[in-house]
Amino acid sequence: MSFAYPEPKLYIDGEWTAGSSGITRPVFDPATEEEIGRLPVAGAADLDKAVMAASRALPGWRSTPPLKRCDILMKAAALLRERIEEIAWLTTREQGQPIADSKVHILRGIEIIEWDAQEGRRLYGRIIPSEPGLRQMVVREPVGVVAAFAPWNAPVFTPCRKIASALAAGCTLVLKPAEETPASTLALVQTFIDAGVPPGVLNVVFGDPAAISEHLIAAPQVRLVTFTGSVPVGKHLAQLAAREMKPTIMELGGHAPVIICEDADVETAATRIAGTKFRNAGQACLSPTRLYAHRSVYDRFVDQFAALARKIPVGPGEAATTAMGPLANARRLAAVDELVTDAVQRGGRALAGGSRIGNTGYFYAPTVLVDVPEDARILNEEPFGPVAIIARYDDEAEVLARANALPYGLAGYVFTRSAARADKLAGALECGTVGINHLVVSTVGIPFGGVKESGHGREGGVEGIEGYTVSKTVTHLLQ
Incomplete structure (x- = not known):
């Protein structure tokens, strides 16, 4: 079974677009070295538009009831399951792994979405016992707009982790997947769109990785940076984030x-x-x-x-x-x-x-x-x-x-x-x-991440969703 390779585009504020730069870059089939598509390169104007769209969409999405967010994510998982043959074919065409392995990665991504969808309903706070007349509470709130960077080796599974955890927690995001494997991730994004994710909540950009990371991390609306990739790149992004005092989730290389x-x-x-x-x-x-x-x-x-x-x-x-x-x-x-x-x-x-x-x-x-x-x-x-x-x-x-x-x-x-x-x-x-x-x-359901130069923070499990939240302490003197 084979499918037509689609024309990759950017997805910004609810619209598919070729971007404003007019620049494209090739996508290759690693088994043949043949060019199979052209990918638009996002310009600075496109990045600004994506960040502003995510910022505008944040209040509405964070106030969406967790049960409603859960329903949307569960529908996205169901659609991804229905489309697994085509998306697995896309992954194999642009990334190279066998079709059977592509399907396994997608099935694992589906499980992640389903688990995060349900866990998003259980981001509990707590009441801290205190003296009479004083109530002390800790609540978990979405961190805000997320800049997410995903690699080419798992072009569906890794974005599933970042998108599902962020959306389940009530965040919006700008996602930069790998330029080598755009169609796989864009097909995944389409399932979230078709499931009812509102415009601006999820945005996707491609282009020059260094330029995009510097632009997105410096944007004042961005409140969290999550990256999966090599140690050298992770260190560089962590330095950029540190300049802005922004937290990071870094899942880096291993040996x-x-x-x-x-x-x-x-x-x-x-x-x-x-x-x-x-x-x-x-x-x-x-x-x-x-x-x-x-x-x-x-x-x-x-x-x-x-x-x-x-x-x-x-x-x-x-x-x-x-x-x-x-x-x-x-x-x-x-x-x-x-x-x-x-x-x-x-x-x-x-x-x-x-x-x-x-x-x-x-x-x-x-x-x-x-x-x-x-x-x-x-x-x-x-x-x-x-x-x-x-x-x-x-x-x-x-x-x-x-x-x-x-x-x-x-x-x-x-x-x-x-x-x-x-x-x-x-x-x-x-x-x-x-x-x-x-x-x-x-x-699914367990945290994954490293120590030492392999990164910090966790993806998956309760810890994975909590990474997209901040703890707020509320003390209330009763009168």
């Missing part, structure tokens, strides 16, 4: 360690890690990258993991047999190849993959590296690609020191049959999320 203990089920560990590592061509911030196997199981784990990697079918995402598609753009292809080349030049060995596949499309072979020295770039920089580095360890103190050595702290994983060991290692890993004997750690 997730996996500890395979001597008592682990090696076969299960290898299968589950490989199944997650190479999904979306490794382009996920929570992707397992540094695999530490105990010396007693190292050889067996390496053999099984490398064999699984070599069997992964790589090809265009539309093909039914494809398990891993291309990298999303030429930048990622070059970056991954540079990291692997550096590791091999320093003495590392590629037991699987290690090179580009073909000359057309951004395909890179599922890669397994061993004997990589600690000073190699790939052990210190987020790979964000289909590369796993396996190393052996001898004791828990050693592996924890190596796992925690980097400034990243998003996700970590442990495979063991011992509940006591699992509890100990989970407590010692310096990361925001830990998976024990599995790697599905970002799901």
Whole structure:
């Protein structure tokens, strides 16, 4: 099944528009490197219009009863479910991942919308016991206009998180999705429009990322900045926000360690890690990258993991047999190849993959590296690609020191049959999320986010919606 690729546009104050700049930029199919569309670039006038629209719409949306907001979000989720085939096709066409994976991401986004819709009805305050004649209350109010920035690796799921949480909390927003994957996000936005989100409540702009971020963050009407992406960009946006004393939610990059203990089920560990590592061509911030196997199981784990990697079918995402598609753009292809080349030049060995596949499309072979020295770039920089580095360890103190050595702290994983060991290692890993004997750690109803340079704030769960609110204390002297 295939669909026509639509003409991407900006969505500002309830209208689809080509913007005022007259400038466009190409959108490419990463499997063929062919241009499939032209994306309008928002000018300063467009950004001002979007911010003012969100500001004007804020009083009406924040005063909309939570039950009504819930109904609108639930309808958007239902429409997204009805349109999943077309939107999954769009995601695969412009981002590259297999159709089945695109659908999984969308289904997870639907669950997020449904959960946030209901949780928005339960943003409770509290009464604080006090002296006679004095009533003290804490209430939660929407923070206001939100500037939201979403990446290309999950062009439906990540915007679902930001849009649903913001709208459920009573905020309005200006969303800047990724320029590489506009049609997927715009199709998602259309479901919110069709569900009844009023004009101005949700606005979407594209263009020059640096210019847009500087303009939106500096706008006095914007009260919160939320960003999902790389550590360097996150640091830059956080600095811009700090100048304006604006709070931020930063879900940044990772370099997730996996500890395979001597008592682990090696076969299960290898299968589950490989199944997650190479999904979306490794382009996920929570992707397992540094695999530490105990010396007693190292050889067996390496053999099984490398064999699984070599069997992964790589090809265009539309093909039914494809398990891993291309990298999303030429930048990622070059970056991954540079990291692997550096590791091999320093003495590392590629037991699987290690090179580009073909000359057309951004395909890179599922890669397994061993004997990589600690000073190699790939052990210190987020790979964000289909590369796993396996190393052996001898004791828990050693592996924890190596796992925690980097400034990243998003996700970590442990495979063991011992509940006591699992509890100990989970407590010692310096990361925001830990998976024990599995790697599905970002799901509906639970908070997700990092520590150290992997960011702050949380998306998902009660904490996710609360991030779009402010606490107001009211003290009332009764008379």
